[in-house]
Amino acid sequence: MKLDDECDHDDHHQPDDDERGEGAHTWREDSDGVSTSRIEFITRKNCPLCEAALEPIEDAARRHGVTVVVVDVDLDLALLTTFDHRVPVVRDGVTGVVLAEGLIDRQTAAAAIRAAARS
Numbered sequence: 001m002k003l004d005d006e007c008d009h010d011d012h013h014q015p016d017d018d019e020r021g022e023g024a025h026t027w028r029e030d031s032d033g034v035s036t037s038r039i040e041f042i043t044r045k046n047c048p049l050c051e052a053a054l055e056p057i058e059d060a061a062r063r064h065g066v067t068v069v070v071v072d073v074d075l076d077l078a079l080l081t082t083f084d085h086r087v088p089v090v091r092d093g094v095t096g097v098v099l100a101e102g103l104i105d106r107q108t109a110a111a112a113i114r115a116a117a118r119s
Contacts, residue, residue: 037066037067038093039057039066039069039090039091039099039112040069040070040090041053041054041057041068041089041090042073042088043072043087044073047087047088049104050087050088053109056104056105056109057104057109057112059109060113061113063113066116066117069093086102088104090104090113095119100112
C-alpha cells in the first residue's frame with residue numbers, strides 16, 4: 001500500500017485538512033478528476049489483508065468513477081476504537097455505512113464500489 005509520501009499515481013489530489021480529516025492520507029480521483037461518489041478505505045501499515053484489498057478497490061473505483069480516500073486507522077482514535085480489529089474496511093464516504101470489511105476480493109470490492117456509486 002502506498003501513502004502520500006510514496007504514492008506513484010499521477011491522478012491524485014491532496015486535499016487540505018478540512019477535506020480529508022485526521023488520519024486520511026491519499027485522495028484519488030478518477031482519470032478526469034471528477035467524482036460524485038467516494039469511499040473510505042480504512043487500513044493500517046503492515047496489514048497483509050489491507051495490502052491485498054487496495055488494488056481491487058482502486059480498480060473497481062476507477063471503473064465506476066468513485067473517489068477512494070485511504071485512511072490509516074491508527075492515526076484516528078475514533079476509527080481505531082471502532083475498526084481496530086476489522087481492517088481493512090470500506091465504507092461510504094458520505095453516509096459512513098460499512099460496505100465491506102476483512103477479506104476483500106475483487107468481487108467484494110466491486111460490490112462495495114457499486115453500492116457507493118449508487119449512493
